[in-house]
Amino acid sequence: MRNTSLVHLEKDGCYLMLHRVRKDNDENRDKWVGIGGKFEPGESPEDCAVREVREETGLTMRSWSYRGIVTFVSDEWGTEYMHLFHSADFSGALRDCDEGVLEWVDKTRLLTLPIWEGDRIFLRLLDTDVPFFSLKLCYTGDSLTRAVLNGEALTLS
Numbered sequence: 091m092r093n094t095s096l097v098h099l100e101k102d103g104c105y106l107m108l109h110r111v112r113k114d115n116d117e118n119r120d121k122w123v124g125i126g127g128k129f130e131p132g133e134s135p136e137d138c139a140v141r142e143v144r145e146e147t148g149l150t151m152r153s154w155s156y157r158g159i160v161t162f163v164s165d166e167w168g169t170e171y172m173h174l175f176h177s178a179d180f181s182g183a184l185r186d187c188d189e190g191v192l193e194w195v196d197k198t199r200l201l202t203l204p205i206w207e208g209d210r211i212f213l214r215l216l217d218t219d220v221p222f223f224s225l226k227l228c229y230t231g232d233s234l235t236r237a238v239l240n241g242e243a244l245t246l247s
Contacts, residue, residue, distance in 0.1 A: 135173035148185035
């Protein structure tokens, strides 16, 4: 099982997204994802989020909100506990990322890009005032087969 943090940086109605096109054998290859990665030894979810944002973007978060935990269960990639954060308070100059292409994407356009099916669920939750949530997403290959929000199964369409 892996622990990761994912951050959605927001500015002017856009999220900073990473188009994962530069790493081989990448479970997120060709997908658009937020900023984040795996915990290093001794890190808390917040430590990981701050470090990953700095390493991947050159930006420094000044404040953030811890929005939820997403449990991914995959027949190909195993289980991952992803700690989800949001921040609109950061500074610094954006720089290139060696894992893909960074782009500010209008939130209204985001769901039209190649993203994981389950990401659509937590992206909608980020745009609401829902309190801290727990979301479980089960995948067979690239297909979302089950989603459970705060213990309640969601209907997949």
